[in-house]
Structure formats: structure tokens, C-alpha cells
Amino acid sequence: MNGKTMKKPQGSSRRRNAEGELAREYRFDYSKSRPNRFVRQAGKDAVAVVLDPDVAKVFGDPVRVNALLRAAIAAVEKDRPRRRP
Secondary structure (H helix, E strand, O other), X not given: OOOOOOOXXXXXXXXXXXXXXXXXXXXXXXXXXXXXXXXXXXXXXXXXXOOOHHXXXXXXXXHHHHHHHHHHHHXXXXXXXXXXX
């Protein structure tokens, strides 16, 4: 992992009760929070999709993913019988 991940507070393993359930309440230091730096890259109607690591290695950027998905949509629509309105 990189050094920019959230660090566990010391003693965080004690936050689970005897049955292994999570604590009822956690306190976060929101003074250290920052706005989402990726929000401007996504369009208004964009949908975020998480790719599995092996798939992400093949596709370096969203342009390639979208091109493949559009080709798959075109192939599916070509094979699908058209309905009459």
C-alpha cells in the first residue's frame, strides 16, 4: 500500500466487542478531510465502476474501456431481434 492511506489509530483492534462486531460509534477527524479530487473528471451523468485488478491492467484508461463496451453493445444490438413499437 502507498503511504497516503488512512492510518489506523492505535488500539483500533480493541474497537470490536467480544462477538467480533464493530463498535457502535467511531470518531473521525474531519478537519483533515479534503474534497474529492476526481469529481471534476467525471461528467454530470457519469457512473463510477470498479474494475478488478486483472481487468484494469489490460485497460489503461477509460477511453479504452468505453470503446470496448460500445463495441459489445453494438454486437449485442445487432444480434437482438428488433421489436416493433
